[in-house]
Amino acid sequence: MSMLSVKNLGISFGGLRAVDSVSINIEKGELYGLIGPNGAGKTTIFNLLTGVYKPDTGIIELDGKNITGKSTMDINNEGIARTFQNIRLFKNMSVLDNVKVGLHNQYKYPTFAGILRLPSYFKTEKAMNEKAIEILKVFDLDEEKDIMAANLPYGKQRKLEIARALGTNPKLLLLDEPAAGMNPKETDELMDTIRLIRNKFNVTILLIEHDMKLVSGICEKIFVLNFGTKLANGEPKEVLNNPEVIKAYLGE
Amino acid sequence: MSFLSYLIRGISLGSVYSIIALGYTMVYGIAKMLNFAHGDIIMIGGYVIFTIMSTIGLPPFVAVLVGIVLCTLLGVTIERIAYKPLRSASSLAVLITAIGVSYFLQNFALLIFGADAKSFTSVIKLSPLELAGGKLTISGETLVTIPLCIIIMVFLSVFVKKTKVGRGMIAVSENKEAAILMGVNVNRTIAITFAIGSALAAVASALMFSAYPALSTTSGAMPGIKAFVAAVFGGIGSIPGAMIGGILLGIIEILSRAYISSQLADAIVFLVLILVLLVKPTGILGKKIQEKV
Numbered sequence: 001m002s003m004l005s006v007k008n009l010g011i012s013f014g015g016l017r018a019v020d021s022v023s024i025n026i027e028k029g030e031l032y033g034l035i036g037p038n039g040a041g042k043t044t045i046f047n048l049l050t051g052v053y054k055p056d057t058g059i060i061e062l063d064g065k066n067i068t069g070k071s072t073m074d075i076n077n078e079g080i081a082r083t084f085q086n087i088r089l090f091k092n093m094s095v096l097d098n099v100k101v102g103l104h105n106q107y108k109y110p111t112f113a114g115i116l117r118l119p120s121y122f123k124t125e126k127a128m129n130e131k132a133i134e135i136l137k138v139f140d141l142d143e144e145k146d147i148m149a150a151n152l153p154y155g156k157q158r159k160l161e162i163a164r165a166l167g168t169n170p171k172l173l174l175l176d177e178p179a180a181g182m183n184p185k186e187t188d189e190l191m192d193t194i195r196l197i198r199n200k201f202n203v204t205i206l207l208i209e210h211d212m213k214l215v216s217g218i219c220e221k222i223f224v225l226n227f228g229t230k231l232a233n234g235e236p237k238e239v240l241n242n243p244e245v246i247k248a249y250l251g252e
Numbered sequence: 253m254s255f256l257s258y259l260i261r262g263i264s265l266g267s268v269y270s271i272i273a274l275g276y277t278m279v280y281g282i283a284k285m286l287n288f289a290h291g292d293i294i295m296i297g298g299y300v301i302f303t304i305m306s307t308i309g310l311p312p313f314v315a316v317l318v319g320i321v322l323c324t325l326l327g328v329t330i331e332r333i334a335y336k337p338l339r340s341a342s343s344l345a346v347l348i349t350a351i352g353v354s355y356f357l358q359n360f361a362l363l364i365f366g367a368d369a370k371s372f373t374s375v376i377k378l379s380p381l382e383l384a385g386g387k388l389t390i391s392g393e394t395l396v397t398i399p400l401c402i403i404i405m406v407f408l409s410v411f412v413k414k415t416k417v418g419r420g421m422i423a424v425s426e427n428k429e430a431a432i433l434m435g436v437n438v439n440r441t442i443a444i445t446f447a448i449g450s451a452l453a454a455v456a457s458a459l460m461f462s463a464y465p466a467l468s469t470t471s472g473a474m475p476g477i478k479a480f481v482a483a484v485f486g487g488i489g490s491i492p493g494a495m496i497g498g499i500l501l502g503i504i505e506i507l508s509r510a511y512i513s514s515q516l517a518d519a520i521v522f523l524v525l526i527l528v529l530l531v532k533p534t535g536i537l538g539k540k541i542q543e544k545v
Binding site for chain 1: 411422432435436438444
């Protein structure tokens with residue numbers, strides 16, 4: 001069974017068919033790339049998958065369960081987490097607290113335990129701290145755990161966003177242009193990190209990216225979107241040599 | 253010596269404003285709306301405590317406790333019925349709804365409790381403290397109000413910073429979309445915020461009406477507006493800002509009542525708001541609003 005199965009997905013904004021009959025199957029543990037020219041509808045697909053937009057047509061199944069039309073919060077609980085094209089960290093919270101917000105739904109204690117500071121509060125908060133630090137260590141951010149997120153350098157903010165998303169314990173992680181604005185060295189590091197988290201956290205990854213080096217370097221499959229519809233789909237080599245794809249990217 | 257006595261009374265009144273301002277500032281910080289019905293929750297709290305204490309005759313402790321519970325329920329119910337359906341509406345629509353709720357509560361109280369003003373019996377039975385050979389008297393209400401205000405502030409700051417629900421609140425206030433995508437239940441977080449704000453309003457009403465016993469259906473409106481001024485003064489959305497703004501405002505009000513004119517005191521309070529908005533629109537501790545690029 002596929003981890004993510006999307007059938008005939010579509011949405012219109014007024015007269016614009018932003019995404020039209022898109023079908024993707026992503027197997028468990030796969031690293032999948034979603035590429036396409038600007039305005040092709042890539043981020044719209046992410047917004048449809050996470051329930052920010054409700055699709056007009058189509059079915060989204062995660063791990064065999066139909067999640068079409070569910071609320072964003074419920075979809076997150078089902079196991080889809082994402083990062084953003086423009087970083088959306090909680091800037092005035094510490095690095096640690098950002099990840100702990102990601103852990104929000106996996107650790108429970110009653111609100112009154114927090115108000116009265118009962119033992120269950122301290123126990124759960126301690127467990128959350130340990131888990132958050134464990135995640136931060138993977139990204140070499142544990143030393144900076146008490147720094148305000150806004151004060152981190154750009155590359156680390158990107159990493160922290162991924163760490164926060166992993167905090168929600170996702171089955172499927174959506175990365176929206178993780179390498180945007182990074183220099184080649186940072187991009188290389190990011191590629192290693194993405195591979196590492198796929199193996200360490202046992203997640204399936206779907207990423208949007210314009211950096212072809214990153215896409216061809218780590219993605220096992222690629223889906224090319226143009227004007228909201230599928231242009232090509234398959235192994236990186238064949239897709240990136242597809243004349244249609246080259247035409248869409250470079251023109252005639 | 254009389255200056256010191258005015259100052260202490262100012263801090264005491266200011267502490268009440270601070271507690272009310274907390275309700276405004278937390279709701280604004282998290283739900284991004286101005287809950288103009290907040291002052292009327294204080295008034296309802298006053299009537300509930302008054303009824304239980306003076307009409308039914310139960311001890312003040314029970315009355316305040318029931319007042320807190322009922323105000324909390326009232327705040328959460330108002331949010332659920334009036335504000336939640338407008339979550340994605342324009343802020344103007346929410347603002348007008350809040351004013352509507354305010355008038356509804358006032359007239360609802362008029363219907364139930366009648367138009368004649370009631371005289372609130374103080375819930376605080378502490379005898380006044382006499383200092384400097386009787387030259388400086390501090391009332392029992394003041395002796396309770398100021399420490400209680402400090403305790404509430406410290407407690408609330410720790411709650412927001414150190415607990416899961418508090419973190420959820422900050423996350424929602426910083427970036428609602430990202431918070432939802434991280435699995436934070438925004439509706440629940442906002443409901444808890446209203447519950448805390450309304451419970452604090454009940455505490456404020458017990459303290460305020462104990463010191464200023466005239467209770468009528470509109471007696472929540474003015475302190476509500478002043479607490480709003482205090483919240484803006486201190487920097488709306490900021491918890492320590494609400495405290496500083498509230499206390500400064502209380503001092504300004506009492507001192508101008510004593511030394512300038514008791515009739516102009518309210519005008520001076522609002523003049524302060526205008527000046528603050530002209531000089532530093534974000535308030536004393538307010539954050540600079542970043543433009544999205």
